[in-house]
Amino acid sequence: MKFATKAIHAGVEPDPSTGAIMTPIFQTSTYVQEGIGKHKGYEYSRTKNPTRTPLEKNIAALENGQFGLCFASGMAATDAVLKLLKPGDEMVVCNDLYGGTYRIMTKVFEIFGLKAHFVDMNEPALLEQYINPNTKLIWVETPTNPLLNLIDIQEVAKISQKHNILLCVDNTFATPYLQNPLDLGADIVMHSMTKYLGGHSDVVMGALVVNQEELYQKLAFIQNACGAVPSPHDCFLMLRGIKTLHVRMDRHSQNGEAVAKFLNENPKVDKVYWIGLPNHQNHDIARKQMRGFGGMVSFTLKGDKIEDAIRVMESFEVFALGESLGGVESICTHPATMTHGSIPKAQREANGLKDTLIRLSVGIEDAQDLIEDLRQAIDKI
Ligand code: P1T
Numbered sequence: 250m251k252f253a254t255k256a257i258h259a260g261v262e263p264d265p266s267t268g269a270i271m272t273p274i275f276q277t278s279t280y281v282q283e284g285i286g287k288h289k290g291y292e293y294s295r296t297k298n299p300t301r302t303p304l305e306k307n308i309a310a311l312e313n314g315q316f317g318l319c320f321a322s323g324m325a326a327t328d329a330v331l332k333l334l335k336p337g338d339e340m341v342v343c344n345d346l347y348g349g350t351y352r353i354m355t356k357v358f359e360i361f362g363l364k365a366h367f368v369d370m371n372e373p374a375l376l377e378q379y380i381n382p383n384t385k386l387i388w389v390e391t392p393t394n395p396l397l398n399l400i401d402i403q404e405v406a407k408i409s410q411k412h413n414i415l416l417c418v419d420n421t422f423a424t425p426y427l428q429n430p431l432d433l434g435a436d437i438v439m440h441s442m443t444k445y446l447g448g449h450s451d452v453v454m455g456a457l458v459v460n461q462e463e464l465y466q467k468l469a470f471i472q473n474a475c476g477a478v479p480s481p482h483d484c485f486l487m488l489r490g491i492k493t494l495h496v497r498m499d500r501h502s503q504n505g506e507a508v509a510k511f512l513n514e515n516p517k518v519d520k521v522y523w524i525g526l527p528n529h530q531n532h533d534i535a536r537k538q539m540r541g542f543g544g545m546v547s548f549t550l551k552g553d554k555i556e557d558a559i560r561v562m563e564s565f566e567v568f569a570l571g572e573s574l575g576g577v578e579s580i581c582t583h584p585a586t587m588t589h590g591s592i593p594k595a596q597r598e599a600n601g602l603k604d605t606l607i608r609l610s611v612g613i614e615d616a617q618d619l620i621e622d623l624r625q626a627i628d629k630i
Contacts, residue, residue, distance in 0.1 A: 252311070252426060253495045260306025261488065274485045275299045296473045300481040304488050305456075308446070311425035311491070312438050314458035316465035318472050319484065323421065323441025324349055325477035326455030328357075330386070330417050330437060332471050336362025340386040341379045343370045343400055344600045345393040347441075348589035350419065354388075356591070367596075371531070373404035380412050389435075390419040392535075395547050395584040395608040396601055397422075397522040399531035402538055406434025415464075421445075421575075426498045428539045431460055437468075444575025447490040448497050454479045454487055497577065500613040501544030507616040508609065508623065509546050517627050522547040544611035545574065547584075549603060550630065557630040558583070558605040564626035567618055574610030579619055582608040 250259065264273050275298055280291040291297050301319055309317030320326040327350055334340070342354060344367040354365040366379040370389065387409050391400040402418060409416035417437040418430035424445045430438045440446060442454040459465050472478065479487070502525070509523035524535040525542030535542060550557050562570055568581040572588055582588055585604040589597060594604070611619065 250310075255307070255310045256426075256494050257492045259310035260303040262303070272300055272303050272485060272488055274481050276481050294481070295476050295478055298478075298481050298484070300484040300488075301479065304484045304491075307488065307491060308425075308440070308442070308456045309458050311494075312420075312431055312458040313425075313429050314431050314438065315460045315462070316458065316469075318457045318465070318468055319442070319479050319487075320455040320457070320472065321477040321479050322453045323439070323443055323455035324353060326439050326441075326457050327353060327419075328477065329457065329468055329471045329475065330439060331358050331363065332475065333415070333467060334358075334363055334385050337383055338362075338385040339364045339366065339381065339383045340388055341366050341368055341376050341384060342388040343390055343393060343398075344368055345396045345398050345602065346388075346390040346419070347394045347421075348584075348591045350388070350390070351589075352591040369600075370400045370405065371398065373401055373408060376405070377408055377412075380408070380414070384412065384414055387414055387416045388419070389416065389430075390421075391428075392422045392524055392543070392545065394422060394545075395522075395582070395589065395606060397524050397529070397545060397547060399524060399529075399534040399538075401534050402428075402430050402433040402435060409436070410434065422543060422545055423539060424494060424498060424543075426495050427502075427541045427543060431458065433538055436461065436464065442487055443573065445498065445501070446494060446575075447487055448494065448576060449486075449490055450573060450576035450578065452479075452483045452486045452490070454483055497613055498541065498543070501611060502541045504611045504613060504616045504619060505542060505544035505546055508544075508611045508619055511620045511623060512546065512548050515624075515627060517551055517630060519549045519551045519553065546609045546611055548607055548609070549605050550607075550627075553603065553605050555605055558607055560630050561626045562607060564629045565622055566625070567614060567622040568609065568626075574608075576610070577613050579612035579614060579622075580610040582610070584608050 305317035418435040421441040
């Protein structure tokens, strides 16, 4: 099956008791058993729920994987991956990444004895120097949040396989429509489904997809033992959102291109970060491992004054100011104070993330309206 057909049908069957084409919301915590050990595959909804099961099959199919697991948030999915490790283990992590991922690794799991090395993965060969016998996980986010760096998944996978280390790729920005990390050698794909997969800014959810049965069993154990599972209602909303993922992503990419080109030619704009621009430092990697460029665009203004950046962000009429991304509506975020505030300023700046950076999640409104909104906001400075 091709992607668009999988997005709508994979894992989803008409309800056998009624023929309902949409998966029912099985709002139940438990299931009546006919006798001890005699049940229809469902015992308790933390372990399994019939609205969640089709969704887990669907996200697995979209990632060309065997097994999917859904969690109450993207962070809960990340938490489950980190719980595969034990005290004394180390991980090598890309240095530009979602602030919450940095925070859980440093502020939560460091206390339990895990050590994270945050490194620039532009040159994958260089990450080998951080690998030692305790290294158990390589964590890659690509494209990265918020600087839209690209990491060559195949090159990193060669290193992870050589050293027998798990490779987890956070595929939130790309979505399975634009990139499939398992096909490129990753062991685990992680998603914040809150973003493009849900697509309507109304659900918080995460997912993991794997191919190896043993790894799936370990993660399914953690999912059930720790219990950060999504509600049946949220699973229904997520299944509904995913049905239009391919259509939305095409429009996000088109609008992303229009916005990036406008910003690139605006005399008051300094640097534009969009992976589809031929002058993007890793544009060749985008062409190699992705099928499109998406709608995430970051930029800085000439003169690099924080008051100018704030003026622009507060002047938008169509772009909403807030956290999150990937919804149908355009959102503008100030990473330094919002999504990446938990990364110390010195470290943020060492990674190239300035306090003046503006991040746009370009929605699927009319592209001309978005450009006019950017023009009037930038004209205010
Ligand atoms: O918010 P949650 O569903 O828990 O997902 C966390 C997460 C993980 N990975 C990436 C790349 C992310 O961008 C996020 C969440 N990010 C935002 C809320 C944001 O505005 O960047």
